[in-house]
Amino acid sequence: MSHIKAKNTKAELLVFRELRKRGIYFQKRYKRVVGKPDIAWPRKKRAVFIDGDFWHGYQFSKIRKTLPKKYWLKKIEGNIARDKKNRAKLKRQGWKIFRVWEHDVSKNFNNTINKIIYLLKA
Numbered sequence: 001m002s003h004i005k006a007k008n009t010k011a012e013l014l015v016f017r018e019l020r021k022r023g024i025y026f027q028k029r030y031k032r033v034v035g036k037p038d039i040a041w042p043r044k045k046r047a048v049f050i051d052g053d054f055w056h057g058y059q060f061s062k063i064r065k066t067l068p069k070k071y072w073l074k075k076i077e078g079n080i081a082r083d084k085k086n087r088a089k090l091k092r093q094g095w096k097i098f099r100v101w102e103h104d105v106s107k108n109f110n111n112t113i114n115k116i117i118y119l120l121k122a
Helices: 008-023 060-066 072-093 103-106 109-119
Strands: 039-041 048-053 097-101
Touching: 008 039, 008 103, 008 109, 048 072, 048 103, 048 109, 060 072, 060 109, 072 097, 097 103, 097 109, 103 109
Parallel strands: 048 097
Antiparallel strands: 039 048
């Protein structure tokens, strides 16, 4: 577990690099709001979360039975609940939020980047 990265994952680095290449400036892991979005534009109240498929429960209902221990069920369910609570709080504060899954970055990279840019301009 100690070798698993919480920051600067491959998906995050790819998105950060592409946005910088396109001249889009942003705050990384903005700490002044709940949930610390991976990418934030505080003045426009826009946030992007780049979530790992396993850790944030992508298709959790399908993999739930295959997880080896109760610890993992509790851990991932807790992550899902925390994410939901944080997004709801941000929305109440007027933020627009976009969630990017790790597999979307690798499979639909250009589409994902375009959606992030669209969020910024919306």
